[in-house]
Amino acid sequence: MKILVPVKRVVDANIKVRVKADGTGVETQNVKMSMNPFCEIAVEEALRLKEAGKATEIIAVSCGPVQCQETIRTALAMGADRGVLVETDVPLEPLAIAKLLKAVAEKEQPGLILLGKQAIDNDCNQTGQMLSALLGWGQATFVSKLAVEADHVEATREVDGGLEVVKARLPAVVTVDLRLNEPRYASLPNIMKAKKKPIEIFKPEALGVDVTPRVIVLKVVEPAKRNAGVKVPDVATLVAKLRTEAKVI
Amino acid sequence: MALDADTRRAMLERVERFIREDVAPEAAAIDRADAFPRALFAKAADLGLFALGVPEAYGGLGRDIETPILLSERIARASAAFSLSFNNTTDAAVPILDAAQESIKRRYLPAIAKGAAIPCIAISEPQGGSDVASIRTVAVRKGDRYVIDGRKMWCTNAPVGDVFTVFAKTDQAGGHKGLSAFVVPAGTPGLVVGPAEPLIGLRGSPVAEVVFDGVEVPADHMLGAEGDGFRLAMLTLDESRLHCAATALGVATAALDLALGYARERVQFGQPIIRHQAIQSLLARRASELAAARALWREALARLLADHDRPASAYAGMAKLVCSELCMAITVDAVQVFGASGLSRNGTVERLMRDAKAFEIYDGTSQIQAAMIGKHLERHGLPFV
Ligand SMILES: Cc1cc2nc3c(=O)[nH]c(=O)nc-3n(C[C@H](O)[C@H](O)[C@H](O)COP(=O)(O)OP(=O)(O)OC[C@H]3O[C@@H](n4cnc5c(N)ncnc54)[C@H](O)[C@@H]3O)c2cc1C
Numbered sequence: 001m002k003i004l005v006p007v008k009r010v011v012d013a014n015i016k017v018r019v020k021a022d023g024t025g026v027e028t029q030n031v032k033m034s035m036n037p038f039c040e041i042a043v044e045e046a047l048r049l050k051e052a053g054k055a056t057e058i059i060a061v062s063c064g065p066v067q068c069q070e071t072i073r074t075a076l077a078m079g080a081d082r083g084v085l086v087e088t089d090v091p092l093e094p095l096a097i098a099k100l101l102k103a104v105a106e107k108e109q110p111g112l113i114l115l116g117k118q119a120i121d122n123d124c125n126q127t128g129q130m131l132s133a134l135l136g137w138g139q140a141t142f143v144s145k146l147a148v149e150a151d152h153v154e155a156t157r158e159v160d161g162g163l164e165v166v167k168a169r170l171p172a173v174v175t176v177d178l179r180l181n182e183p184r185y186a187s188l189p190n191i192m193k194a195k196k197k198p199i200e201i202f203k204p205e206a207l208g209v210d211v212t213p214r215v216i217v218l219k220v221v222e223p224a225k226r227n228a229g230v231k232v233p234d235v236a237t238l239v240a241k242l243r244t245e246a247k248v249i
Numbered sequence: 250m251a252l253d254a255d256t257r258r259a260m261l262e263r264v265e266r267f268i269r270e271d272v273a274p275e276a277a278a279i280d281r282a283d284a285f286p287r288a289l290f291a292k293a294a295d296l297g298l299f300a301l302g303v304p305e306a307y308g309g310l311g312r313d314i315e316t317p318i319l320l321s322e323r324i325a326r327a328s329a330a331f332s333l334s335f336n337n338t339t340d341a342a343v344p345i346l347d348a349a350q351e352s353i354k355r356r357y358l359p360a361i362a363k364g365a366a367i368p369c370i371a372i373s374e375p376q377g378g379s380d381v382a383s384i385r386t387v388a389v390r391k392g393d394r395y396v397i398d399g400r401k402m403w404c405t406n407a408p409v410g411d412v413f414t415v416f417a418k419t420d421q422a423g424g425h426k427g428l429s430a431f432v433v434p435a436g437t438p439g440l441v442v443g444p445a446e447p448l449i450g451l452r453g454s455p456v457a458e459v460v461f462d463g464v465e466v467p468a469d470h471m472l473g474a475e476g477d478g479f480r481l482a483m484l485t486l487d488e489s490r491l492h493c494a495a496t497a498l499g500v501a502t503a504a505l506d507l508a509l510g511y512a513r514e515r516v517q518f519g520q521p522i523i524r525h526q527a528i529q530s531l532l533a534r535r536a537s538e539l540a541a542a543r544a545l546w547r548e549a550l551a552r553l554l555a556d557h558d559r560p561a562s563a564y565a566g567m568a569k570l571v572c573s574e575l576c577m578a579i580t581v582d583a584v585q586v587f588g589a590s591g592l593s594r595n596g597t598v599e600r601l602m603r604d605a606k607a608f609e610i611y612d613g614t615s616q617i618q619a620a621m622i623g624k625h626l627e628r629h630g631l632p633f634v
Contacts, residue, residue: 014269032262073259185266188297191259192252192310 001111001170003046003055005080006101007039007062009071010121023219026121035071037183038116040078041176044183045146046114047079054148057081059108063100065089069199076194077186083199084108088211090204096211098130103207105135110171112153117142117175128175138168144179252313264320267296268327276328279453280600283445285409286453290334294364302339303346308359312346314488318550321492325499329604330453332499336492337405337454341368343488344414344430344481348473353432357412366411371401371459372482378402379617381416381482382425386461388417388471395419395431395471397439397464403611407457408445411435415461416482419475428478432470439464450603487553487562489612490569494546497569497576497608501542504576504583504601505535511587528586535579542572560632563625567632570618573608580605 011017011026012034018027035043049055060075061084062068072083086100105113118125132139140146140155144163147154148170157164158177168174186194204211232238242249252260271292279286293299301317303309317339325332342361345354345368360366377384386399397417404410413433420427433440443458472481509532512523522528549568552561580602584591591598609615625632 034262070255070259073255077259077263185296186263187295188260188263189300189310190297191256191263194259195253195256 001055002057002059002108003049004105004108004110004113005039005042005046005058005060005075006113006115006127007043007060007071007075008036008116008119009033009062009064009068010036010119013037013120019220019222023221025217025220033067035074036116036119038118038120038176040183041178041180042114042116043075043078043080044181045176047184048181049148055112059084059110061086061101061104063088063092063097072199073194074186076197077191078184079190082197085199085201086204086207087201088204090211091213092211093213093215094124094126095130095214096209097127098134099209100204100207100211101127101131102134103209112148112171113173115173115175117177128173132173135173137171137173139173140166140168141175142177143174144177146174146180252311252316257316260316261319261323264296264298265323267293268324272324272331273327276331277597277600279328279330283447283452285334285455286331289331290364293335298335299338299364300362302342303358303362307354307362309362315550315554318491318495321495322499325496326503329496329500330451332496333405333451333454336496337369338367340485340489340492341370341414343485344472345432347484348430348477348481349432350469353470357432361412367406367409368412368414369404369406369410370485371404371407371413371415373401373403375400375402379614381479382428384416384418386415386417387421388419388429388431390468393468394465395468397431397433397461397466399461401459401461403446403456404459405454405456407442407459408455410442413440413459414472416478423476425479426476428482429475430472430478430481431466432472433464433466437464437466448607450605451607486612487557487565490565491546491550491553493608493612494549494568494572497572497605498543498546500601500604501539501572501576501579504580504598505532505539507598508532508583508586531582531586535582538575539579542575545571559625559629563622563632566618566622569612570615570622574615576608577605
C-alpha cells in the first residue's frame with residue numbers, strides 16, 4: 001500500500017508573525033519557514049506504518065511555490081521515499097489544495113492519505129474533509145490513535161465529550177491530531193541522503209485543476225494590544241477592583 | 250561529497266532545533282553538575298553531528314571543515330561547555346585523518362563519526378604548556394612498538410575519552426623537530442586518567458591529567474613519521490583556533506543579547522536603562538565590535554578553506570585572539586548591565602562570564618597568539634591582500 005502525505009510549508013512555529021505593512025497578509029519574506037507541525041505528525045505516522053510492514057511507499061506531496069521543495073525534502077529526510085510538488089505561485093485555498101491532492105491521488109492510487117488536521121498558519125481545518133468528499137472516500141479526522149488493517153482503518157478521534165472510535169474502509173483520508181505520535185527528527189546523514197531522492201514537479205494546469213482563489217481577503221490586522229496587568233497586594237484589593245473597576249462581580 | 254548550500258542550510262536548521270530543544274534547556278544543569286552530559290552527547294551522535302568532519306569512506310558525511318565551525322558558534326550560544334565537547338571531538342580527529350595509516354583510520358574514524366568513540370588530544374604537560382617544544386613525555390622505539398612515558402595535563406574529554414592522540418618526544422635533543430604523535434586507545438595498560446579538574450568555567454566539559462606509564466603501542470599507531478608531531482599539532486591548531494573563536498563568538502553573542510534584552514526592559518530613573526547614554530553607548534560599541542569580530546572570524550574561515558597557507562594561519566590566530574578577548578569583555582559588561590542579578594547563580598550571564606575566560610587560555614593563550622602573529626608580521630609583513 002502506498003501512503004500519500006500532503007505537507008504544508010508554513011511560517012515556523014517559533015517565529016513571531018508580523019502583519020505586512022499593506023495589510024494584505026502576514027510577512028513571509030525572509031521569515032523562517034518549516035513544515036506544519038501537524039504534517040510532521042502525519043509523516044511520522046506514515047513512516048511507522050511502513051516500518052511495521054503496513055505500507056510499501058511513502059510519497060510526500062506539497063502544493064505551492066518552488067520553495068515547498070524544502071518542505072518535501074524535510075519529509076524525505078525523515079524517511080519518505082519520494083516527493084511530488086504541485087508548483088504554483090497562486091495563493092491556494094483549502095478547496096484548491098483538495099482538488100490538486102485529488103488529482104495527485106488519482107495518479108498515485110494510494111491506499112491511505114494522511115494529513116495534518118489543520119495548518120498552523122490559517123487554522124482552516126478543511127483540506128482533509130474536502131479531499132475525502134471529492135474522492136468519495138471515507139474519512140477519519142482529529143485522529144489520536146490509528147490502527148491500519150487489511151481493508152480498513154480503526155481510528156480514535158478526540159472529540160469534545162471524550163474519545164470516539166470510528167472505522168473507515170480503505171482507501172481513506174485520515175487527518176491527525178497532536179497526540180498521535182512524537183515526530184522524529186531527521187538526522188544529518190538522512191538530510192544528506194534526501195538530496196538524492198526524486199521530486200516530481202507538476203503545474204496545476206497539467207493536473208487539470210483551476211486554482212483561482214474564490215475568497216478575497218479584505219484586510220489583515222494585528223490583534224489589539226493588551227495593556228500590561230497590575231499586581232495587587234492582597235485578595236481584598238483584587239475583589240474590590242473586580243467589583244468597582246472591572247465590574248464583573 | 251561537498252555540501253551544497255541548500256543541504257547545509259537544512260542541516261543547520263536541524264541542528265538549530267536540536268540546540269533549542271535539547272542543548273539550551275540543559276545548559277544550566279550541565280554547568281551546575283560539572284558532569285559530562287552523556288545523554289546529550291548520545292543525542293548529538295544520533296543526529297550525526299560527529300560525522301560532519303569525517304570522510305564518507307570512514308563512515309562520515311564528508312570532510313567538511315566549515316559546517317562544524319559554524320555549528321560551534323551556534324551551540325555555544327546555548328552552552329559553551331557542550332560546544333567544546335562537540336568541537337574538541339571534531340578537532341581531535343584531525344591528526345588521525347591527516348596522518349594515520351589506513352588500518353588505524355579504519356579502526357577509529359568510523360567509531361568517532363558515530364559518536365561511539367570520543368577522541369582527545371594530549372599535548373600540554375605540567376612543565377610544557379605554551380612551550381610545546383619543551384614537553385618531556387618520551388616515546389622510545391622497542392622493536393615494532395613504542396613505549397610512552399610522561400604526564401599530560403588539561404586534556405579535554407580525557408575522563409570520557411576513548412582514543413588519545415598523544416604528542417611525545419622521539420628525539421629528546423631535537424626540539425620541536427623531535428616531536429611525534431601516537432594514537433593510544435583508552436584501556437591500554439599504563440594509561441591512567443586522573444579525576445576531572447574542577448574549573449570555574451566550561452564546567453561539564455571535563456579536563457584531566459593523563460599519565461603514561463610505560464604505555465606500549467604498535468609502531469603503526471604513530472601518526473606520520475617520527476618528527477611529524479609539531480606539524481600535526483600546528484595543523485590541528487589552525488582549525489581548533491577557529492572553533493575556539495566560534496565558541497567565544499557564540500558566548501559573546503548570547504551575553505550581548507541577554508544584556509540588550511534586559512536593558513530594554515529594566516527601568517531606572519523613569520526609563521529603560523538602554524536610554525541612559527552610558528548603557529546605550531556600551532551596548533552600541535560592543536555590538537559594533539562583535540560585528541567586526543564576526544567578520545574577522547568569517548574571513549579567517551574563508552582563508553582556511555580557500556588556501557591553508559601562512560596568512561591563513563595568521564588569520565586564525567588573529568580571529569582567536571580578538572574573539573576570545575572580546576568575549577571576555579562583553580560577558581563582563583553583560584554582568585554589569587544586569588547589576589546584582591548579573592551576579593546571581595540563578596541567572597545566566599554569570600555562567601557566560603565564567604566560561605569566557607578559558608577562550609583566552611586554551612588552544613594557545615592570548616600572549617602566545619600575539620607572539621605568533623607578531624612573528625608572522627616580522628617575517629612576512631601584514632597578511633592582507
Ligand atoms: C578548558 C581547557 C581545555 C584544554 N584542553 C586541552 C587539551 O585538550 N589538550 C591539551 O593538550 N591541552 C589542553 N589545554 C591546555 C592549554 O592548551 C594550555 O593551558 C595552554 O596552552 C597554556 O599552557 P599553560 O596553562 O601551561 O600556561 P603557561 O604556558 O605556563 O603560561 C602561563 C602564562 O604565561 C604566558 N606565557 C607563556 N609563555 C609566554 C611567552 N613566550 N610570551 C608571553 N607570555 C607567555 C601565558 O600566556 C600565560 O599567561 C586546555 C586548557 C583549558 C583551560
